[in-house]
Amino acid sequence: MSALEIVYVGCFILGLAYAIISTILGGGFSGDADAGLDAAHDVTGHVDTDPDASAGSLHFSPLSPVVIAMFVTAFGATGMICLKAFKTSAIVSLPIAVAAGVGVAALTFYLFVLMFSKTQGSSESQVANLIGREAEVITPIPAEGVGEIAYVSRGSRYTAPARSLQNHDIKARVIVRIAKIVGSTFFVEPS
Numbered sequence: 001m002s003a004l005e006i007v008y009v010g011c012f013i014l015g016l017a018y019a020i021i022s023t024i025l026g027g028g029f030s031g032d033a034d035a036g037l038d039a040a041h042d043v044t045g046h047v048d049t050d051p052d053a054s055a056g057s058l059h060f061s062p063l064s065p066v067v068i069a070m071f072v073t074a075f076g077a078t079g080m081i082c083l084k085a086f087k088t089s090a091i092v093s094l095p096i097a098v099a100a101g102v103g104v105a106a107l108t109f110y111l112f113v114l115m116f117s118k119t120q121g122s123s124e125s126q127v128a129n130l131i132g133r134e135a136e137v138i139t140p141i142p143a144e145g146v147g148e149i150a151y152v153s154r155g156s157r158y159t160a161p162a163r164s165l166q167n168h169d170i171k172a173r174v175i176v177r178i179a180k181i182v183g184s185t186f187f188v189e190p191s
Helices: 003-024 065-085 090-119
Strands: 134-139 147-153 156-164 175-182 185-190
Touching: 003 065, 003 090, 065 090, 134 156, 134 185, 147 175
Parallel strands: 156 185
Antiparallel strands: 134 147, 134 175, 147 156, 175 185
8 A cells, every 4th residue: 555545545534533523422513613603782781883794694614624524535535536446646646636625625615604604593683774763662761761662673573772862752652763872772763
């Protein structure tokens, strides 16, 4: 067995072992997929009125363990197939194995990004998009005090503390427009 054959077999076994062990232990190819989740609200209740474009988005690295494992496995398997089944030389099998590994890794990365972007969902509102939206006053808002509003965003109903923008009393069941958001308080004005 040549040194290149040993490398191919070792890569194939290493990649396959990673897949089996991670599945058995429950890691199931998680990679970096859950490391990059952000939301517009933090745990203290603070509302970020200018979330960045990636808030709530998923970040899956092309150098995640699953992508690397798929490269290593495909590299090893393709190299062995080239050498044994097609009887190619080492010089021919190496670029084919590298290309196959890169191709399978790229496809794996693309499929994971596609899958996670389709399944990703959040009930968190995109706070910056709420400015100008209508809401209903559910607890009267006194001129110098705080009441409560209800609004719908992305199909879910939310409530939030609210103040009158012009310091006027606003009765319950009145439809208002969200004018600005400071901290976790929404400033509203009658529509």
